[in-house]
Every structure is written in structure tokens, then in C-alpha cells.
Amino acid sequence: MKLNEKAGKFLLVLMFAIFATFQCSTGFGPQGSIFTSTKIGIHGTSTSGTKTGSACVMSILGLIAFGDGSVNTSAANGGITKVTSIDLDGFSILGLFSKQCTIVKGE
Numbered sequence: 001m002k003l004n005e006k007a008g009k010f011l012l013v014l015m016f017a018i019f020a021t022f023q024c025s026t027g028f029g030p031q032g033s034i035f036t037s038t039k040i041g042i043h044g045t046s047t048s049g050t051k052t053g054s055a056c057v058m059s060i061l062g063l064i065a066f067g068d069g070s071v072n073t074s075a076a077n078g079g080i081t082k083v084t085s086i087d088l089d090g091f092s093i094l095g096l097f098s099k100q101c102t103i104v105k106g107e
Helices: 003-021 071-078
Strands: 035-044 051-060 064-067 083-093 097-106
Touching: 051 071, 071 083, 071 097
Parallel strands: none
Antiparallel strands: 035 083, 051 064, 051 097, 083 097
16 A cells, blocks of 8 residues: 555545534534534423513534523513523534524413
């Protein structure tokens, strides 16, 4: 095997290792390397609630992350003063784009 072939294979393995560990994360729950679409309930005192509010955070290329996905912002966006349930909704494609939303229900 020539030196160029060894160097090429090493770079390929290195790029794969970086990609596998450098993916954007949805932050909570199971994550797929290629695609993730999850919804996870993290808190609930009741399934009732006539109002719904959400707030999201996003990441691009795992390099830039922005947004406010807090429960307070979600509740304010839905006009909610009493939160009855909180869910996390995660979405990611190839680690290139990732989005996680906090969804609250209440009155």
C-alpha cells in the first residue's frame, strides 16, 4: 500500500470520526446520526389545557446555536399563566441542522 493510499484512508476515517461525534444534537432523548424527529414529555400535572405555547432553539452545522427555548418564553408565547404540561420536540438532519422546541400547555 502506498503512502498516499494510507494517508487517504486515514483522512477518510478521521472525517467520519469527526462527523460521527460532531453532529448537532436535539439535546434530549435518543438521537439518530442521519435523522431525528422526537417528542418527549418531561413534565405534566394534567393533560388538560386550552392554550399551547412554544419556543425553539436551533443549531446550524453544530457551530452556531441560537434561540430561547425556555418554559417561560413558551408560556408567554401562548398566553399561559398556569403550565400543566411540558414537552420537548426535537428535529435534526445529518447534524447539519437541529431544532428543539419546548411546548407547554395550560391555562
